[in-house]
Amino acid sequence: MTTTTSARPDHRQNRNTETTRLLLVSALLVLILAILPTVLYLTGHTFWLDIFTRLVILAIAAVGLNLILGLGGMVSFGHAAYIGLGAYAVGIPAYHSTYGGMDAIATYNGFFHLALALTVSALFALVTGIISLRTRGVNFIMITMAFAQMMYYAIVSLETYGGDDGLTIDVRSEFPIISLDDPLTLYAVSFISLIIIVFLVHRISNSRFGLTLQGARSNEERMLAIGVNCYKYQLAAFVMSGVICGYAGFLLGNFTTFISPEMMDWTRSGEIMIMVILGGATFLWGPVIGAIVFIILEYVLSEVTVYWHLPFGLLLIFSVLFLRNGLASVLQRSHSQAGKGQ
Amino acid sequence: MTESILQVVNLCKSFGGVHATDQVSLSVRHGEIHALIGPNGAGKTTLISQLSGLLRPDSGKILFDNKDITGYAAYQFSQAGLARSFQITSVFQDLSLLDNVALAVQANDGHAFRFWHNARKDQRLRTPAMQYLQQVQLSDQAEQIASEVSHGERRQLEIAMALATSPKLLLLDEPMAGMGQDESSLIIEILKNLRGDKSILLVEHDMDAVFALADTISVLVYGQIIATGTSAEIKTNTAVQKAYLGEDAA
Amino acid sequence: MEFSLLLIQLLNGLQLGILLFLLSAGLTLTFGIMDFVNLAHGALYMLGAFFCASLTLYTGSFILAILLALPLTALAGYLLEKLVVQHLYDRNHLDHVLATFGLILCIDTIVHIIWGPQGIAIPLPAWLSGQVELFDGVVLPSYRLLIIGVGLLAAAGLYVLVNHTRLGMLIRAGASNRKMVGALGVDITALFSGVFALGAALAGLAGMLIAPITEASIGMGSDIIITTFVVIIIGGIGSMKGAFLAALLVGLIDTFGRSFLDDFFKLLMSTEAAETAAPAVSAMLIYILMAIILAFRPQGLFPPLSR
Incomplete structure (x- = not known):
C-alpha cells in the first residue's frame, strides 16, 4: 500500500465518469445480447442461438456466484451443485409425470418446478452455509467443494433417475401463454432474467446489506469492532447466491432437456468461478463478460482441436500470472484489489 | 458508583503461568480522559483485548454503564457502547x-x-x-x-x-502510533475537542500527549496497576518514577 | 455378517485410508507451510500412475517401475513448482485455485495426448496377484496387504522425517509460523520446492499403488482430490498426525458405509426403501462426518498451534 500525498485526483469526477462508463457498458451488452442471437437465429444460424442461450444461463450463475465472491469475498467452490439441484427440480417431477410414482411431486407445472428449484437451492445453501461459514480461507474453499461433491455423489447413487447416466427431460416446464419449447422464447426468458438479476445484484451491492458484505470482505475484525456480527449477513448472501444459481439450473434443465450429475461436478464449479474471475469480480458486468468470453472461447478452441483444454488451461495460468484484475480491468480501472486471503 | 462509566474489577488473565493481567481494577469516570500508560510488556494489549471482547478474562468483572459485560462477544462490546480503535491501523x-x-x-x-x-x-x-x-x-x-x-x-x-x-466510551489504542510531530498534535487537538463530550480510555506511549490530555492516569506494570492519579500526582509518584519514568529517563 | 467379510472390508478400508494419507500428506504440508491451495495435486497422483504403467510395460517389472516413477513424479512436481506455483505464493487463494485449475486442464490434456483417452492397466507379478491365507478360511489378496504395508512404511518414514530431522523441524515450524522460518535465515525457496516435490512423490506413489487395481485413467485425480480435501479438513490443515488419523477414519467409514449400510437400514425400514436410501447415504457419509466434526471443531481435529 503506497501512499501518495502529492497528486490527488478529483475522486468525485472519477466516480462520475465511472458511472457513465458503467451505463455505456450496460447498454452495449444489453444491446448485443438482445439483437445478435435473435438476428443470427432468424437468418438461419440456429446453432448460435443455442450457444447464446447456454452463455446467458451460465452468466446468471456467474452473477449469482459473484454476489458472494466479488462482493463478500467468500470463495465458494461448490456452486455447480445449485445448478444441478435446479435442473433436477425440473427433471424429477417431469420424470414422475411421465413414468408415474411419487404423485406428490409429479407434475409438468413450471411454477412448481421453479418453486421447487428455488426452495431446494435455498435449503441446501442454508444448511451448508451454516457450517461452511464458520470457517475461513482455504477451509472455506474446500468445504464448499466437498458439500457440492456430496450432492454429486448423492445424485449418482439415485438409480431411479439414471444415476451416472443422467436423465432425459421429455417435457419442459409448462407455463401459461409462453412455451419454453420455442428456442427464441427460452432465450428471451433467460436474457430478461439475466438483466433483472444483474439489476438486483446492482441494487444489493449499493444497499446497506451490500455495504456490510463489502465491509466483511475488506476487514472482518473491523466489522466486529464497530458492532457487526458478519455471520448472518454472509449466510443471507450465501443463500441468495445459491438461489440465483438454482434458478440458472432450472433454466439449464429446460434448455438442455438432458441432465446428469456431471453438471454438478466440481470442475463445473471451477468453470463458473473462472467466468467470474476472467471477467473481473469487482465489476458489475464482469461475470457476464467472463461468461461470454469463456463460452465463445470454448466453442472456438474446440472447433480447432480436440485438445482445446491445453491452450485453455495455459491461457488461464497466464491470465492469473499476468492479468491481475480480470478482463474487465481493461474496461474499468478498479480501486478495489481483492486482498490476500479472506 | 454511578459516576463511573467503566469499572474493571480484579481482572485476571494469564498465559501458561504468566500473569499478563493480574488483579487489575480501574475505573473511568463519565466525561474524563483516562490514560493508561506502562512500559512495553506491561500487559496493555492483553488488557485492551479483554476490554473489547477479543480475549475472555480468567476471572474478574467488567462493568460498563452499570452493566456486567464480562464475556460478551467483540461485536456486543461495541453494541453496548464501548468503541475501540486499533494500535495497528484497521x-x-x-x-x-x-x-x-x-x-x-x-x-x-x-x-x-x-x-x-x-x-x-x-x-x-x-x-x-x-x-x-x-x-x-x-x-x-x-x-x-x-x-x-x-x-x-x-x-x-x-x-x-x-x-x-x-459510543459512551472510546477505547483508543495508541492513536498516535507511528506518527510524526504534526500529525500527533492534530490528534491531540481532535481529542481535546472531544473532552467532556465523550469518556475516553487512552492507551498511549507518547508521554507529552498523555500529560497534555489526561484527567486521570493509571500506570500498568507487570500486569498490575501500581498507581492512579492526576498527571501531577503521577509525575511525583516515586513508585512510578522507579518502575517507569526512571527507566525511560535512564 | 461373517467374520471374514468384516475382515476383508476392514482391510479395504485401511487400504483406502492409507492411499488417502499418501495423498493428503503432501497436500497438508503445502497448505500448512505455503498457505497454498493446490487443486492440481490429484494430477500428480494421476501422473504417478501413468509413469508407473508405462515403465511397467517397458521394463517388465512393477517394482522397478515404481522405483523409477517415484523420482520422475517428484521431478514433475519440482518443475510445476518452479514454473508456476512458485510465482503464486504471495497471491490470494483465488489465484491459487484458478492457476492450479488451469494446470489440471493442461496436465489432463497432455496425458491424453501422450497416453490416449483409454485407461492403461498394470499387470501385477504373479507373487502379488495371488491370495494369502491368513488363518483358517480367511483369504486375503496379497496385493492389498502390500499396499497397506508400503503405505505404513511411507507413513513411518514421514513420521521420522517430520519429527526427528532438521528438515522436519523447519516443516513443523513453517506450518505454525511461516515468518519465523524466514527469519531463521533458511532458504525458503528451496524448502518450498523440496516440500512440493516430496508431496508430489507421495501423491504419485498413491497413484502407482492403486493403478494395478483400477488402471491408470485420466479422471482419477479429479475424483479423489475432493476426498483428500475432506481428510485434510477433518484432520486440521497442516497437521500430519491429523491427516493420518483422518485418512484412516475416512477410509474405514467410507468402506463400511458402502458395504454394510444397506443391511443396517434393512433393520430400520423396508428392503426396498433401504436399497434406495443406502447407496445415497453411504455416498454422503464422509461429508456428513466432515460436517459434524466441523460443527464442533471448525479448525479440524488437530489444528497446528498458533496459526
Whole structure:
C-alpha cells in the first residue's frame, strides 16, 4: 500500500465518469445480447442461438456466484451443485409425470418446478452455509467443494433417475401463454432474467446489506469492532447466491432437456468461478463478460482441436500470472484489489 | 458508583503461568480522559483485548454503564457502547473514507437487512458520517479510498469510525502510533475537542500527549496497576518514577 | 455378517485410508507451510500412475517401475513448482485455485495426448496377484496387504522425517509460523520446492499403488482430490498426525458405509426403501462426518498451534 500525498485526483469526477462508463457498458451488452442471437437465429444460424442461450444461463450463475465472491469475498467452490439441484427440480417431477410414482411431486407445472428449484437451492445453501461459514480461507474453499461433491455423489447413487447416466427431460416446464419449447422464447426468458438479476445484484451491492458484505470482505475484525456480527449477513448472501444459481439450473434443465450429475461436478464449479474471475469480480458486468468470453472461447478452441483444454488451461495460468484484475480491468480501472486471503 | 462509566474489577488473565493481567481494577469516570500508560510488556494489549471482547478474562468483572459485560462477544462490546480503535491501523482499505464511516454509522443503526435502497445516497448515513469526518478534519478527503490516504489520515479515520458508533466510551489504542510531530498534535487537538463530550480510555506511549490530555492516569506494570492519579500526582509518584519514568529517563 | 467379510472390508478400508494419507500428506504440508491451495495435486497422483504403467510395460517389472516413477513424479512436481506455483505464493487463494485449475486442464490434456483417452492397466507379478491365507478360511489378496504395508512404511518414514530431522523441524515450524522460518535465515525457496516435490512423490506413489487395481485413467485425480480435501479438513490443515488419523477414519467409514449400510437400514425400514436410501447415504457419509466434526471443531481435529 503506497501512499501518495502529492497528486490527488478529483475522486468525485472519477466516480462520475465511472458511472457513465458503467451505463455505456450496460447498454452495449444489453444491446448485443438482445439483437445478435435473435438476428443470427432468424437468418438461419440456429446453432448460435443455442450457444447464446447456454452463455446467458451460465452468466446468471456467474452473477449469482459473484454476489458472494466479488462482493463478500467468500470463495465458494461448490456452486455447480445449485445448478444441478435446479435442473433436477425440473427433471424429477417431469420424470414422475411421465413414468408415474411419487404423485406428490409429479407434475409438468413450471411454477412448481421453479418453486421447487428455488426452495431446494435455498435449503441446501442454508444448511451448508451454516457450517461452511464458520470457517475461513482455504477451509472455506474446500468445504464448499466437498458439500457440492456430496450432492454429486448423492445424485449418482439415485438409480431411479439414471444415476451416472443422467436423465432425459421429455417435457419442459409448462407455463401459461409462453412455451419454453420455442428456442427464441427460452432465450428471451433467460436474457430478461439475466438483466433483472444483474439489476438486483446492482441494487444489493449499493444497499446497506451490500455495504456490510463489502465491509466483511475488506476487514472482518473491523466489522466486529464497530458492532457487526458478519455471520448472518454472509449466510443471507450465501443463500441468495445459491438461489440465483438454482434458478440458472432450472433454466439449464429446460434448455438442455438432458441432465446428469456431471453438471454438478466440481470442475463445473471451477468453470463458473473462472467466468467470474476472467471477467473481473469487482465489476458489475464482469461475470457476464467472463461468461461470454469463456463460452465463445470454448466453442472456438474446440472447433480447432480436440485438445482445446491445453491452450485453455495455459491461457488461464497466464491470465492469473499476468492479468491481475480480470478482463474487465481493461474496461474499468478498479480501486478495489481483492486482498490476500479472506 | 454511578459516576463511573467503566469499572474493571480484579481482572485476571494469564498465559501458561504468566500473569499478563493480574488483579487489575480501574475505573473511568463519565466525561474524563483516562490514560493508561506502562512500559512495553506491561500487559496493555492483553488488557485492551479483554476490554473489547477479543480475549475472555480468567476471572474478574467488567462493568460498563452499570452493566456486567464480562464475556460478551467483540461485536456486543461495541453494541453496548464501548468503541475501540486499533494500535495497528484497521480500516476498510478498499472503501472510501466516507463509506468507512458510513458503515460504522450503519452498524449502530440496527440491522442491515435492507437490500434495495441505495445506502450510498442515504442521508441518514451520509450526513452523520460526514460530520464525524469533519470532527477528525477529514471531510475534504471523504471520497478518497482509504488505502490512498496517508498513515496519519487513516489514524484519524479510525477515530471517526469509533465515534460513529455513538459510543459512551472510546477505547483508543495508541492513536498516535507511528506518527510524526504534526500529525500527533492534530490528534491531540481532535481529542481535546472531544473532552467532556465523550469518556475516553487512552492507551498511549507518547508521554507529552498523555500529560497534555489526561484527567486521570493509571500506570500498568507487570500486569498490575501500581498507581492512579492526576498527571501531577503521577509525575511525583516515586513508585512510578522507579518502575517507569526512571527507566525511560535512564 | 461373517467374520471374514468384516475382515476383508476392514482391510479395504485401511487400504483406502492409507492411499488417502499418501495423498493428503503432501497436500497438508503445502497448505500448512505455503498457505497454498493446490487443486492440481490429484494430477500428480494421476501422473504417478501413468509413469508407473508405462515403465511397467517397458521394463517388465512393477517394482522397478515404481522405483523409477517415484523420482520422475517428484521431478514433475519440482518443475510445476518452479514454473508456476512458485510465482503464486504471495497471491490470494483465488489465484491459487484458478492457476492450479488451469494446470489440471493442461496436465489432463497432455496425458491424453501422450497416453490416449483409454485407461492403461498394470499387470501385477504373479507373487502379488495371488491370495494369502491368513488363518483358517480367511483369504486375503496379497496385493492389498502390500499396499497397506508400503503405505505404513511411507507413513513411518514421514513420521521420522517430520519429527526427528532438521528438515522436519523447519516443516513443523513453517506450518505454525511461516515468518519465523524466514527469519531463521533458511532458504525458503528451496524448502518450498523440496516440500512440493516430496508431496508430489507421495501423491504419485498413491497413484502407482492403486493403478494395478483400477488402471491408470485420466479422471482419477479429479475424483479423489475432493476426498483428500475432506481428510485434510477433518484432520486440521497442516497437521500430519491429523491427516493420518483422518485418512484412516475416512477410509474405514467410507468402506463400511458402502458395504454394510444397506443391511443396517434393512433393520430400520423396508428392503426396498433401504436399497434406495443406502447407496445415497453411504455416498454422503464422509461429508456428513466432515460436517459434524466441523460443527464442533471448525479448525479440524488437530489444528497446528498458533496459526
